[in-house]
Amino acid sequence: MSGDGQRRGPPPVRPVVWESGLAIDPVYGPEQLAAGGGTADVGEPGAFPFTRGIHPHMYRSRPWTMRQYSGFGTAAETHERFLYLLAAGNTGLNVAFDLPTQCGLDSDDPMAEGEVGRVGMAVDTLADMEEAFEGIDLDRVSVSLTINGAAVPIMAMYFALAQKRGYDLATLRGTAQNDILKEFVGRGTWIFPVADSMRLVGDTIEYCAAHVPRYSPVSICGYHIRESGADPAQEMAYGLSIACAYVDHVLARGLSIDDFAKGLSFNFDIHGNIWEQVAKFRAGRRLWAKLMRERYGAQNPRSMQLRMIAGGGGGGLTIEQPENNIVRGAYYALISALSGTQTMALCSYDEAYTIPSTHAATLSLRTMQILMKEMGLCDTVDPLGGSYFVESTTNAMEALIVRHMEQLEQEGGVVRGIEEGRVQAAVNRSAYEHERKVQAGEIEKVGVNCFVMDDEEQREVEFHPYREGEARRQVERLRKVRARRDAAAVAAALTALREAAAGGRNVMPAAMDAVQAYATVGEVCGALVDVFGRCREPIRF
Amino acid sequence: MNADAETARGTIRVLIAKPGLDGHDVGAKLICRALVDAGMDVTYTGLRQSPEEIAASVKKLRPDVLGLSVLSGAHALLCRKVAAALREAGVHDVLFIVGGVVPERDRALLEELGVDGVFATGSTFDEVVAFIRERTGRERTGRGNTGHDEGAR
Numbered sequence: 222m223s224g225d226g227q228r229r230g231p232p233p234v235r236p237v238v239w240e241s242g243l244a245i246d247p248v249y250g251p252e253q254l255a256a257g258g259g260t261a262d263v264g265e266p267g268a269f270p271f272t273r274g275i276h277p278h279m280y281r282s283r284p285w286t287m288r289q290y291s292g293f294g295t296a297a298e299t300h301e302r303f304l305y306l307l308a309a310g311n312t313g314l315n316v317a318f319d320l321p322t323q324c325g326l327d328s329d330d331p332m333a334e335g336e337v338g339r340v341g342m343a344v345d346t347l348a349d350m351e352e353a354f355e356g357i358d359l360d361r362v363s364v365s366l367t368i369n370g371a372a373v374p375i376m377a378m379y380f381a382l383a384q385k386r387g388y389d390l391a392t393l394r395g396t397a398q399n400d401i402l403k404e405f406v407g408r409g410t411w412i413f414p415v416a417d418s419m420r421l422v423g424d425t426i427e428y429c430a431a432h433v434p435r436y437s438p439v440s441i442c443g444y445h446i447r448e449s450g451a452d453p454a455q456e457m458a459y460g461l462s463i464a465c466a467y468v469d470h471v472l473a474r475g476l477s478i479d480d481f482a483k484g485l486s487f488n489f490d491i492h493g494n495i496w497e498q499v500a501k502f503r504a505g506r507r508l509w510a511k512l513m514r515e516r517y518g519a520q521n522p523r524s525m526q527l528r529m530i531a532g533g534g535g536g537g538l539t540i541e542q543p544e545n546n547i548v549r550g551a552y553y554a555l556i557s558a559l560s561g562t563q564t565m566a567l568c569s570y571d572e573a574y575t576i577p578s579t580h581a582a583t584l585s586l587r588t589m590q591i592l593m594k595e596m597g598l599c600d601t602v603d604p605l606g607g608s609y610f611v612e613s614t615t616n617a618m619e620a621l622i623v624r625h626m627e628q629l630e631q632e633g634g635v636v637r638g639i640e641e642g643r644v645q646a647a648v649n650r651s652a653y654e655h656e657r658k659v660q661a662g663e664i665e666k667v668g669v670n671c672f673v674m675d676d677e678e679q680r681e682v683e684f685h686p687y688r689e690g691e692a693r694r695q696v697e698r699l700r701k702v703r704a705r706r707d708a709a710a711v712a713a714a715l716t717a718l719r720e721a722a723a724g725g726r727n728v729m730p731a732a733m734d735a736v737q738a739y740a741t742v743g744e745v746c747g748a749l750v751d752v753f754g755r756c757r758e759p760i761r762f
Numbered sequence: 763m764n765a766d767a768e769t770a771r772g773t774i775r776v777l778i779a780k781p782g783l784d785g786h787d788v789g790a791k792l793i794c795r796a797l798v799d800a801g802m803d804v805t806y807t808g809l810r811q812s813p814e815e816i817a818a819s820v821k822k823l824r825p826d827v828l829g830l831s832v833l834s835g836a837h838a839l840l841c842r843k844v845a846a847a848l849r850e851a852g853v854h855d856v857l858f859i860v861g862g863v864v865p866e867r868d869r870a871l872l873e874e875l876g877v878d879g880v881f882a883t884g885s886t887f888d889e890v891v892a893f894i895r896e897r898t899g900r901e902r903t904g905r906g907n908t909g910h911d912e913g914a915r
Contacts, residue, residue, distance in 0.1 A: 334839065339835055656887075760807075
């Protein structure tokens with residue numbers, strides 16, 4: 222107290238501006254809501270424009286799938302982790318591949334040295350996939366393959382595996398990430414030039430529409446664009462623009478929108494301000510429905526439903542005071558549930574610096590289970606719906622996302638923007654501004670630039686160990702498979718693959734033949750490189 | 763420092779490289795921007811550079827500083843290979859720094875391999891800039907004394 226006896230005015234109201242740039246009022250009521258567009262676009266859950274969720278009863282009838290990202294070492298080790306995760310209550314698997322696999326290289330490639338099995342499972346041939354999924358019911362467990370540049374051989378292997386095990390491709394479910402455009406913005410496992418990469422995504426979508434109709438061949442990722450520095454509105458705008466680019470590409474092949482749109486799914490980031498993320502998701506869901514119906518003329522409601530996985534947000538975690546990440550993770554899961562996600566893959570507390578330990582992965586799973594079983598997050602649909610604040614900010618966020626998408630369009634579209642490196646540069650600018658503000662203390666990060674203890678000792682963090690022996694075993698295994706297989710059949714299949722690629726035919730049938738003959742990931746990608754060449758990265762920062 | 767001395771020192775030239783297969787380039791691009799803002803001349807190699815490619819770029823561009831960014835955990839192997847490739851290419855005078863997810867216990871190992879500075883996740887732009895300024899300043903004086911002032915380039 223100042224003690225001067227005079228009454229002061231009310232304390233000043235601090236301005237609040239979200240990361241996306243939206244200014245937030247201290248109080249929301251009917252007037253603000255009406256001024257910002259009202260509730261005309263809210264609708265009913267399970268009905269267009271799906272603001273409140275894509276199912277009429279959401280978690281009351283189907284709780285979110287819990288699908289932790291996992292995989293490391295050899296197929297045998299990963300198989301063990303899969304069994305552990307399923308026994309612990311995971312209802313799906315989200316497969317991590319090592320970097321050589323993701324970059325289309327075999328485990329004995331010189332560039333693969335030191336990376337085999339390091340950040341995910343090493344896959345060279347169908348034999349590895351057979352071992353990883355042995356005894357796992359592919360109809361019961363939903364499997365997501367986090368593969369992009371090398372999606373053609375890995376998806377082909379998964380389908381070949383399913384066929385070999387007697388599943389009908391006509392009813393097989395699952396998801397491949399297979400969003401190559403975002404790889405050029407963040408994550409970086411591209412192989413082929415942008416246009417050829419697009420064509421391969423088109424091939425997988427077209428193939429699945431015809432032969433694996435219940436499979437989701439692409440999961441469009443705003444996630445990695447956000448992780449690379451985009452703000453939440455940019456994340457949604459770039460993600461939806463990329464999705465539209467795939468749609469345009471496939472429509473140009475002569476498919477109709479309802480033939481394939483239901484197979485498109487999404488993957489979004491969750492870190493940051495709770496309300497901003499909630500608005501982002503509700504706005505994005507509504508915008509996608511409108512785009513599909515109004516721009517593309519979709520008739521099937523399923524084509525208009527934005528299905529998503531959310532719960533990851535490694536970029537929000539910190540290496541400082543790492544236990545704080547457990548708390549952050551719990552809030553991320555809450556955001557995810559309040560936003561009506563279909564699947565959660567919650568980031569683990571050690572994810573700021575390593576692939577998750579068993580302990581950390583189990584804690585993440587328990588976090589989701591506690592929300593589901595103890596906290597009532599499945600009690601009712603879209604509990605925030607109708608809130609003056611949430612509906613106002615959902616409207617404002619939708620308008621902002623549309624503005625970003627229109628700007629991208631005016632600048633020549635997302636594909637050209639990525640080819641020329643402009644999208645990457647914009648995201649990087651955003652990352653730089655954010656990081657500078659964190660380092661300057663303008664954006665507060667607990668344990669990083671505030672509430673840092675003076676005597677905090679730099680505690681050594683646990684890293685997932687890299688085991689040379691496992692890598693060597695993988696190389697030996699690859700050599701054995703190569704020695705055992707029918708070399709002439711492999712060569713013929715790879716020739717057919719090159720011809721399909723060069724002749725503009727869908728590469729998936731030839732890729733299926735090749736992997737069934739135990740052609741390697743490196744050989745399949747190598748055959749495609751023979752035709753397409755490699756991408757030359759536009760260097761802009 | 764007077765204007766003449768500033769000219770003699772020249773702009774600090776930096777090459778930032780991403781060795782190996784790890785595609786996480788946010789940190790690499792952030793440090794590029796921060797060093798440009800600090801007045802340095804920065805080149806970025808892009809992703810998936812082999813140690814030989816990096817050494818060839820160093821030989822061609824003759825930067826004062828080589829910065830590697832590694833987040834996959836393969837930093838020890840990659841630093842060893844890049845250091846060997848630099849020796850092979852006859853490069854001995856580049857300030858060699860590494861950034862990324864590097865546990866504290868690996869610092870000594872990297873220094874043994876010839877890394878001059880390790881900037882693990884959590885390091886600030888200011889720390890990196892100050893380190894580069896201090897170390898290149900000292901090395902330049904040394905060079906100047908022996909008549910090989912790169913700054914006159």
